[in-house]
Amino acid sequence: MSDVTTAPVPRRNLELGLLALALAVVTGANYLVSLSNESGVEQKWLTQSVALACMALAVHVVLRIWAKYADPIILPVVVALNGIGLAMIHRVDNATGDNAASRQLLWTGIAVVAAIITLWAVRDHRILRRATYIFLALSAFLLVLPLIPGLGREINGARIWVGLGPFSFQPGEIAKITLAIFFAGYLSSNRDLILLAGRKIGPLQLPRYRDLGPMIVAWLVSIGVLVFQRDLGSSILFFGLFMVMIYVATGRISWIVIGLAFVAVGGVLAAQFMSHVTRRIDAWLNAFDPEVYNRAGGSFQIVQGLFGLGNGGLFGTGLGNGRPDLITYANSDMIVAALGEELGLFGITAVVMLYVLLVSRGIRAALGTRDAFGKLLAAGLSFTIGLQCFVVMGGVTRLIPLTGLTTPFLAAGGSSLLSNWIIVALLLLVSHGARRPAAVGLLTEPEKAGTAPGRRPHVPAAAAAPAAPAAPKEGAR
Amino acid sequence: MNQAIRNVWIAILVFFTAIMGSLTYIQFFAAPDLNANALNNRQLYRDFDLPRGAILVDGEPIAESVASDGDFKFQRVYHNAELYSHLTGFYSLTFGSKHLESVMNAELTGQSDSQFYDRLVNMLSGGTNEGASVELTIDPKLQRTAYNLLPDGVQGTIIVSNPKTGDILAMASKPSYDTNKLAVVSGSQSTTNMNKILETTGLSPNINPAIGHLIPPGSTFKILDTVAALESGKYDLDSVIDNPNSVTLPGSTAKLGNFEEGICSGQSKAKLSFIIAQSCNTPFVEISQAVGQDALRDVTERFGFGQQLQVPLRVTPSVFPADLNAAQLAQSSIGQFDVKATPLQMNMVAMGIANDGVIMKPNLIKQVVASDLKVIEAPKPEQFSTATSKEVADKVTELMLGPVQSGTAMSARIPGLEIAAKTGTAQIGNTGKVNSWITGFAPADDPQVAVTVVIEKVDYNTGHNLTSPSMKKILEAVFNK
Numbered sequence: 001m002s003d004v005t006t007a008p009v010p011r012r013n014l015e016l017g018l019l020a021l022a023l024a025v026v027t028g029a030n031y032l033v034s035l036s037n038e039s040g041v042e043q044k045w046l047t048q049s050v051a052l053a054c055m056a057l058a059v060h061v062v063l064r065i066w067a068k069y070a071d072p073i074i075l076p077v078v079v080a081l082n083g084i085g086l087a088m089i090h091r092v093d094n095a096t097g098d099n100a101a102s103r104q105l106l107w108t109g110i111a112v113v114a115a116i117i118t119l120w121a122v123r124d125h126r127i128l129r130r131a132t133y134i135f136l137a138l139s140a141f142l143l144v145l146p147l148i149p150g151l152g153r154e155i156n157g158a159r160i161w162v163g164l165g166p167f168s169f170q171p172g173e174i175a176k177i178t179l180a181i182f183f184a185g186y187l188s189s190n191r192d193l194i195l196l197a198g199r200k201i202g203p204l205q206l207p208r209y210r211d212l213g214p215m216i217v218a219w220l221v222s223i224g225v226l227v228f229q230r231d232l233g234s235s236i237l238f239f240g241l242f243m244v245m246i247y248v249a250t251g252r253i254s255w256i257v258i259g260l261a262f263v264a265v266g267g268v269l270a271a272q273f274m275s276h277v278t279r280r281i282d283a284w285l286n287a288f289d290p291e292v293y294n295r296a297g298g299s300f301q302i303v304q305g306l307f308g309l310g311n312g313g314l315f316g317t318g319l320g321n322g323r324p325d326l327i328t329y330a331n332s333d334m335i336v337a338a339l340g341e342e343l344g345l346f347g348i349t350a351v352v353m354l355y356v357l358l359v360s361r362g363i364r365a366a367l368g369t370r371d372a373f374g375k376l377l378a379a380g381l382s383f384t385i386g387l388q389c390f391v392v393m394g395g396v397t398r399l400i401p402l403t404g405l406t407t408p409f410l411a412a413g414g415s416s417l418l419s420n421w422i423i424v425a426l427l428l429l430v431s432h433g434a435r436r437p438a439a440v441g442l443l444t445e446p447e448k449a450g451t452a453p454g455r456r457p458h459v460p461a462a463a464a465a466p467a468a469p470a471a472p473k474e475g476a477r
Numbered sequence: 478m479n480q481a482i483r484n485v486w487i488a489i490l491v492f493f494t495a496i497m498g499s500l501t502y503i504q505f506f507a508a509p510d511l512n513a514n515a516l517n518n519r520q521l522y523r524d525f526d527l528p529r530g531a532i533l534v535d536g537e538p539i540a541e542s543v544a545s546d547g548d549f550k551f552q553r554v555y556h557n558a559e560l561y562s563h564l565t566g567f568y569s570l571t572f573g574s575k576h577l578e579s580v581m582n583a584e585l586t587g588q589s590d591s592q593f594y595d596r597l598v599n600m601l602s603g604g605t606n607e608g609a610s611v612e613l614t615i616d617p618k619l620q621r622t623a624y625n626l627l628p629d630g631v632q633g634t635i636i637v638s639n640p641k642t643g644d645i646l647a648m649a650s651k652p653s654y655d656t657n658k659l660a661v662v663s664g665s666q667s668t669t670n671m672n673k674i675l676e677t678t679g680l681s682p683n684i685n686p687a688i689g690h691l692i693p694p695g696s697t698f699k700i701l702d703t704v705a706a707l708e709s710g711k712y713d714l715d716s717v718i719d720n721p722n723s724v725t726l727p728g729s730t731a732k733l734g735n736f737e738e739g740i741c742s743g744q745s746k747a748k749l750s751f752i753i754a755q756s757c758n759t760p761f762v763e764i765s766q767a768v769g770q771d772a773l774r775d776v777t778e779r780f781g782f783g784q785q786l787q788v789p790l791r792v793t794p795s796v797f798p799a800d801l802n803a804a805q806l807a808q809s810s811i812g813q814f815d816v817k818a819t820p821l822q823m824n825m826v827a828m829g830i831a832n833d834g835v836i837m838k839p840n841l842i843k844q845v846v847a848s849d850l851k852v853i854e855a856p857k858p859e860q861f862s863t864a865t866s867k868e869v870a871d872k873v874t875e876l877m878l879g880p881v882q883s884g885t886a887m888s889a890r891i892p893g894l895e896i897a898a899k900t901g902t903a904q905i906g907n908t909g910k911v912n913s914w915i916t917g918f919a920p921a922d923d924p925q926v927a928v929t930v931v932i933e934k935v936d937y938n939t940g941h942n943l944t945s946p947s948m949k950k951i952l953e954a955v956f957n958k
Contacts, residue, residue, distance in 0.1 A: 251481040309503045310511030311519055345504040356493050363486040367479050379482045386489035397499035
């Protein structure tokens with residue numbers, strides 16, 4: 001029984017240790033922010049830190065109960081990012097007199113509760129596959145929601161908000177998840193068809209024309225988001241998500257090539273005919289032109305962000321000593337610039353490393369899980385986090401044109417927090433599914449894992465062994 | 478499938494590597510350029526949040542930073558702003574800083590070399606760097622008198638200085654403006670205000686007329702001709718010089734005459750005393766040719782023409798043109814052609830004659846006082862140049878008594894006070910407008926003040942009625958007569 005030595009261990013204590021480290025860093029940051037407050041040291045740092053610690057421990061306990069084999073690194077990384085974000089929002093509040101940090105803390109609470117509900121309700125990510133087309137309908141509903149007159153709200157030119165009384169919400173953030181679930185379900189069921197057919201040109205295995213259908217639909221949806229909601233960031237995100245998931249499903253680079261061609265066509269059309277896209281590209285290319293700089297909707301924001309980053313240099317000004325209040329949206333879209341200014345290149349590198357760690361653990365879960373649906377879902381969701389970081393940070397650092405996406409977990413914004421915490425819950429579940437003893441899904445006694453026959457899937461719902469083309473057809477029942 | 482997932486992971490790593498590269502570029506390689514970028518106002522914002530020292534006149538602030546609840550912790554406030562605008566300049570978020578606010582910035586922000594030790598202590602003890610206050614040599618009463626003597630709607634400058642120390646006691650110009658209008662935080666508001674200020678003819682917040690306007694000095698330049706003439710040994714107080722009503726300029730057909738209906742026509746040959754008192758022109762054609770342009774230029778340079786000077790505001794160098802032909806030299810000798818002088822330059826001419834030929838460096842700064850009231854800088858009187866000998870200076874002083882006693886500046890006369898002065902009227906082309914001058918000092922035997930009045934671009938009568946009478950009022954104020 002050599003399998004005994006490789007039998008999975010829960011590793012929840014490691015998670016607890018890492019959580020303590022994350023919370024220590026976050027509490028320290030919050031305390032430093034309080035020190036720099038004009039009107040003397042306030043107690044907000046304490047309430048913020050204690051509240052965040054309670055939430056983190058709640059998730060930790062829930063994981064011990066319902067997903068004890070989940071990846072032990074994901075939760076501490078997310079708590080660290082969320083806490084650093086809270087500290088920075090708190091810091092910007094000090095400069096502007098706003099109270100965004102309290103709202104963010106409230107939303108963190110809501111998001112954590114949502115994540116716990118997800119963990120409790122889903123338990124095993126494979127059940128989501130049964131509702132593939134329900135998630136399609138849900139995605140369509142969420143995307144159309146902001147366009148409904150009276151319900152939708154337009155903020156800064158983008159019509160991606162839904163207003164309910166004093167609250168506003170971006171349904172598109174949730175659509176990111178529902179779309180990922182739909183794509184995962186659809187592709188895991190149909191990948192064989194898409195894989196088998198198609199003509200080969202050189203090294204590229206081209207798909208059949210009819211298999212292009214879903215991609216054209218995804219492309220049209222993305223263009224629709226761009227045209228009707230005027231949200232370049234979400235548009236890029238949706239299409240990137242689909243492109244990567246179909247690539248993962250088929251393993252064919254031709255999909256990426258075709259997808260990039262679609263992006264090129266869409267990009268050129270948008271740059272030509274959509275004024276808000278044209279303006280952003282102009283502000284990106286000619287950021288330091290005084291005329292562009294001073295223009296309404298010009299490059300002021302991005303250039304101020306660059307000045308902030310430059311002011312921070314290698315070591316940063318220190319928390320509370322920079323001028324993030326000079327940057328518009330310093331606590332949301334531009335939070336990376338604010339962090340870069342006060343924490344310096346070294347500090348912001350640490351933050352980027354946290355993201356690399358988070359995405360890598362998500363990818364690890366995708367590699368480890370045994371079902372195609374889980375692989376697609378985890379890879380797709382991890383990729384959205386990575387892509388979203390790239391689009392935002394690339395925009396702030398002038399690598400690409402700036403688009404209005406939020407930095408996951410860091411930026412002020414309830415919808416984004418909520419959706420990202422749900423994504424984390426799903427990633428945790430997939431990783432739990434990947435690492436738990438194989439029999440657990442059927443047997444009630446995980447302690448008997450030692451007798452389980454290794455890692456070979458005996459779980460019927462586990463669609464296929466990795467890369468095995470002959471997937472059973474029971475998926476889309 | 479797993480291979481594809483690994484490829485996705487590699488793609489994400491490429492994304493993050495690109496971000497790290499971009500951040501490294503911005504925060505390390507491009508940071509110095511970004512910090513120095515003209516659009517970058519972070520340094521300015523940093524300065525605006527620091528207590529900035531005051532500018533004081535006789536112990537009272539004319540510019541100070543007061544605590545503010547606005548966007549910044551401090552707001553710059555100017556008192557009697559119009560009176561001092563051309564001295565203090567402004568400290569503006571939108572337009573930067575100007576004049577004393579600019580040249581004394583290091584002291585006002587506590588960054589000057591002499592404040593190094595305090596900075597060090599503050600750095601170690603965590604205290605804030607407080608700027609020092611700058612006290613001016615200006616006498617507030619004289620400054621107000623001078624400013625009020627200039628009527629609204631007229632471009633003019635009055636300078637009063639102490640020829641023995643170089644201290645500038647008053648330096649007032651009109652038109653003026655309210656510097657507070659440029660110190661407002663709102664960029665659009667200050668831009669609107671700036672545009673309104675610039676609508677006024679002859680007014681620029683960037684130029685102090687007393688040191689920045691180059692004006693043909695007219696007959697006040699004859700002081701320098703006389704110095705050159707006496708130094709040459711070819712002329713003395715007893716010399717009798719031809720004084721025709723009009724002469725043809727050498728090498729030219731153009732004529733140069735004495736002032737129409739003037740008293741000059743009363744003597745066809747005259748001594749320097751008469752020529753200076755009545756400001757006759759024609760004798761200087763002969764004198765300038767006899768002395769030569771090199772000797773004359775040498776005199777002008779000793780008196781400050783073409784020299785760099787900071788008081789500590791930067792003074793625009795006055796101009797005596799090079800390579801003059803005979804006709805141009807003749808015209809230059811009566812302060813026309815391309816001869817141009819700042820009001821301060823002609824005040825320095827009076828200062829040099831008054832102080833036995835030695836010009837003391839004009840200076841506006843009395844002392845720099847740290848926030849703990851310790852005096853960290855107190856400029857001592859400094860010699861600018863030896864412009865001429867005591868002997869020549871004494872003779873020119875004697876000649877300059879004439880205009881006030883019996884000549885062109887009789888309206889400056891004050892019983893019981895000997896005033897040495899020279900008037901000037903420079904025609905501006907054929908516009909009918911003139912630049913009207915008077916520069917001089919009193920008392921002649923022991924000069925306490927040198928006074929210069931310039932009224933720019935006015936008709937002859939307006940100018941004439943403003944220059945000598947203004948000098949009289951200033952001297953009355955100085956000597957309490």
